[in-house]
Amino acid sequence: MHHAHIDKFAYQDSVIHRLDSRVKFIVTVLFTAVVISLPRTSVSILFCYAVGPFAVLVLAGIPLRFVFKHILIVSPFVLVLAFSSVFYDRSIVRIAFGPFLWEVAAGWLRCFSILGKFIITMMALIALVSTTRFGNLLCGLQKLGFPNILVIQLGFLYRYIFILIDRAHHIIRARSGRKLKNLGVRREVKVAASMVGSLLGRSIDTAQRVNIAMEGRGFNGNWHSLSRLRVRASDIIFIFLAAAFTAGLFIFVKPILG
């Protein structure tokens, strides 16, 4: 697996990509908080909020198919919870949408509200991550007061994820090449355990070698980054636009749409 398989879009260039990672992170957190705090029975306002992350994604040139495929992958748990609310909240409400009038269970409203919020906040998160290189994001988090040790940990983790996933793929391919049927619980567990165990052993060996190499180059447990983060005019414009969009919808449009 290539190193940039998952966050390949973070290495593109656009107005959004060039923004300061701290600014993007804070805006995403606040936007998410506002969306989550919207009332649980109003669906139409969510459409308005979706415009924000949508605009950022389009502006950054992230393919929308990638975004929605990703949202679909992580959605099962939310889907179960959203649809379960349909069965439990059966009180009938009438909904008017343009010229149409429906009588539906209130659960459906909540179901769509949960799904809508899920999709919007996921769009915002994907917009953050696919326009920010992970190294820059870490650097920003460190500047925001993340503990040093956690930043190093995340940096290492990110660096080696792809290498170890590659190894796991090799081992799994070897197993599926040899195992032609289900072996029964006991053998299955044993096989899986020896796979995980050998993976663990090799990871620890790798860590030792990496550590020797890094100490040879003067690593003393501190994280230094060359990238300098600066808040520029474009960042301030972005903050202003995001705040105006989020607050404007909250103050002016939400009371109308309910």
Added chain:
Amino acid sequence: MHMANELLSVPVAAGALAIAAGGLGLVCRKVREAVSSEKTALMGILGAFVFAAQMVNIQLPVMPGTSGHMVGAVLLAIILGPHPGAIVISSVVIVQCLIFQDGGLLALGCNIINMGLVPVYIGYFLYKAATAGRFSPVSAFIGAMIACVLSVEAGAALVCIEVGLSGVLVAPFGTFLTAMLGVHFLVGVVEGLLTVAVLAYLQQVRPDIVKDALQGKVRLSKKMVMVTFIIFTVLIGAGLSLLASEFPDGLEWSYAERPEEPEFEPAVENKDSKIAAVDDFQSKYSPLPDYTVRGSELGMLNAEIESSSGWTSFAGVTGAAVTMVVIWLSAYLLRKRKPEAG
């Protein structure tokens, strides 16, 4: 078990974030005191190992067609010690959120607590308690098994509590709790089996890794697996029935349904101080006043029709849709033009 943003209310999410941040900060300080710099590479790579280990799945015997994998929280806690283990698993949860979008950004605090801090510490101390004193393969097996099952169940119970406190739950709290505990019991058993099997494998192949964690020989025998499985089923069954009788359905319903059905509130509030306390907590820590006035929401919906304000929501939705189409089209046209110009 990854929680998404919309399963939480802002106060609960913020509280959990604060607790998780404080906890992680404390753990980081502890680790810096206790661990030399040579362990930083080890911890980082073991975090990546968790991702790789999660790809190794086995077919579950109870439900054909499903497969389970291991999370590794207890395994890492046993091998690395609790503090480094907690940092490794928390960093895994953070990367899962930031890179794989598994779990929401606002729910990150809850996820760190449910899947990182709580399972690692509970798992570690249960394992240590079971293997304290004279070491035997049975005690190591039972210890790892108990550690895995209970740590996973604790995380699942916390998910229920957080969702319940947020008032998002429409299903009765008891039903949700039972379902979560039931499903995660299986998850815990698979985790336990794999953890013990990995420990046994490591002891044979790489005894240097588990030297401190396992003093005697550990073997995975069929009889032992069956016996633990039966014991755990009985224990969990007993625990759940106890829980069910402790909280009568009515209270659960009023607790879970309170936000949507305001007429429930006075009846229960007078009798039970728990509901009042939860209510107090919610109203005190809700930063957005509109959020707590839930009683009027349904009323507003019905009133919408009377004032034919269906048109406003129609305008809102179509307006948003049209805006998105315009943004997309203009970006498409601009991008198309760029290569021609250049």
